[in-house]
Amino acid sequence: AQTVTQSQPEMSVQEAETVTLSCTYDTSENNYYLFWYKQPPSRQMILVIRQEAYKQQNATENRFSVNFQKAAKSFSLKISDSQLGDTAMYFCASLTGANSKLTFGKGITLSVRP
């Protein structure tokens, strides 16, 4: 069974600063994908970033980047230059197996302070 653990229930950051959200996962698969999704108060889940397990290079998308440590099964999200619109719940998720179902962590509530 796949598990995804997000141990920090909430975090707060000052606008324009950098914040890192932690995630660990467990899988016996050799090949898999990892994702970070954002869920603002309007509730629609939005893809933030995707990482392929066989790629050593960390994925980046504008202000968002990941630190993927495959041996440690760690997948943290760094948000640079935080903006008020970044306030949301952030979910880490893994995708394994042919059916491509996502396994989500419990999420972390991020608040960006003006």
Add this chain to the structure above:
Amino acid sequence: DTGVSQDPRHKITKRGQNVTFRCDPISEHNRLYWYRQTLGQGPEFLTYFQNEAQLEKSRLLSDRFSAERPKGSFSTLEIQRTEQGDSAMYLCASSLGQWGQPQHFGDGTRLSIL
């Protein structure tokens, strides 16, 4: 690209009634997923379709739940004899067929059981 559409946004019903939700995926996406999300938790996988074929069902999907995707386009999720524990947000997502493609989520249908 009009995104994933779900209807209704909110459903309130009495315990014991039947409810049906609809999901319209992104038009070129042949994979469609249903997830359930309870307050403060990450989404949990319920079932998924490749075109019109339902390829996997979670054990969370009791015999009171049924999902269809008759023509490989829109999908419906029906819950019969609703119970208090069915109160949750029901999320639909779709993706292209290649493994690892990101899933795009709809706004969800919030079910409240009185």
